[in-house]
Amino acid sequence: NAGVTQTPKFRVLKTGQSMTLLCAQDMNHEYMYWYRQDPGMGLRLIHYSVGEGTTAKGEVPDGYNVSRLKKQNFLLGLESAAPSQTSVYFCASSYPTGGNQPQHFGDGTRLSIL
Amino acid sequence: AQSVTQLDSHVSVSEGTPVLLRCNYSSSYSPSLFWYVQHPNKGLQLLLKYTSAATLVKGINGFEAEFKKSETSFHLTKPSAHMSDAAEYFCVVSAYNQGGKLIFGQGTELSVKP
Numbered sequence: 001n002a003g004v005t006q007t008p009k010f011r012v013l014k015t016g017q018s019m020t021l022l023c024a025q026d027m028n029h030e031y032m033y034w035y036r037q038d039p040g041m042g043l044r045l046i047h048y049s050v051g052e053g054t055t056a057k058g059e060v061p062d063g064y065n066v067s068r069l070k071k072q073n074f075l076l077g078l079e080s081a082a083p084s085q086t087s088v089y090f091c092a093s094s095y096p097t098g099g100n101q102p103q104h105f106g107d108g109t110r111l112s113i114l
Numbered sequence: 115a116q117s118v119t120q121l122d123s124h125v126s127v128s129e130g131t132p133v134l135l136r137c138n139y140s141s142s143y144s145p146s147l148f149w150y151v152q153h154p155n156k157g158l159q160l161l162l163k164y165t166s167a168a169t170l171v172k173g174i175n176g177f178e179a180e181f182k183k184s185e186t187s188f189h190l191t192k193p194s195a196h197m198s199d200a201a202e203y204f205c206v207v208s209a210y211n212q213g214g215k216l217i218f219g220q221g222t223e224l225s226v227k228p
Contacts, residue, residue, distance in 0.1 A: 033215075040220055040221075042204060043204070092158075097208075100165040102148060102160045108155075108157055
C-alpha cells in the first residue's frame with residue numbers, strides 16, 4: 001500500500017514564484033490535512049478538508065490556498081512564495097472523525113524559498 | 115481549548131535502559147491523545163492512542179503510555195531502549211469537535227547511546 005504520497009519531495013523556489021504541492025492517498029479517507037513543520041514548533045495545521053469539494057482554514061493559512069477536487073487528492077498552493085514559507089510540509093489523511101481517529105502522514109516535502 | 119506540553123525537548127538514554135518521555139495536556143473535555151514518532155526525513159507514524167478506554171495503552175515497538183486524569187499527564191515509556199528508537203516523538207491531543215484537527219506538542223528528541 002502506498003498510503004499517503006507527496007510530490008515533490010524537495011523543491012527550491014525564488015521569492016515570488018508560485019508552486020503547487022500534491023498529496024494523494026489511496027486509503028479512501030474522507031478527511032485530509034496540510035501541515036508545516038518548523039524547528040521547535042511541532043506541526044501546525046495550514047488547511048484541511050472534510051470531504052471532496054470542501055476546505056477550511058487551519059492555524060496558519062495565510063499565503064496558502066488549497067483545493068480538493070477529487071477525494072483522493074489534496075493540493076496546496078503557494079501563490080507568491082516568501083522566505084518565511086521555507087519549511088517541511090506534511091500531508092495527512094484520516095477516516096471521518098470527531099477526534100479519535102489517527103491521521104496517516106506522508107513523508108513530507110522540503111521546500112526552500114530563496 | 116486543548117493544548118499539550120512536552121516537558122523535555124531532548125532526552126538521552128543508553129541502549130537497554132528505560133525510556134520516559136513526558137507529556138502534560140490541557141482539555142476541557144475528555145481528550146483523545148496520541149503519541150507519534152518521526153524518524154529522520156520521514157513522516158509521522160502512530161505509536162499509540164488513548165480514546166477513553168483503558169488508561170494504560172500499549173503501542174508498537176514495546177512502547178506504552180498511561181493516561182492519568184488527576185495529573186493531566188500522558189507519559190510515554192519503554193522498558194528497554196534500542197538504537198532504532200532514536201527519533202523525535204510528538205504528544206498530540208485532538209481538538210474537540212473540530213474536524214479531527216490535531217494539536218501537537220513541540221516534540222522530544224530521543225537519543226540512544228550504545
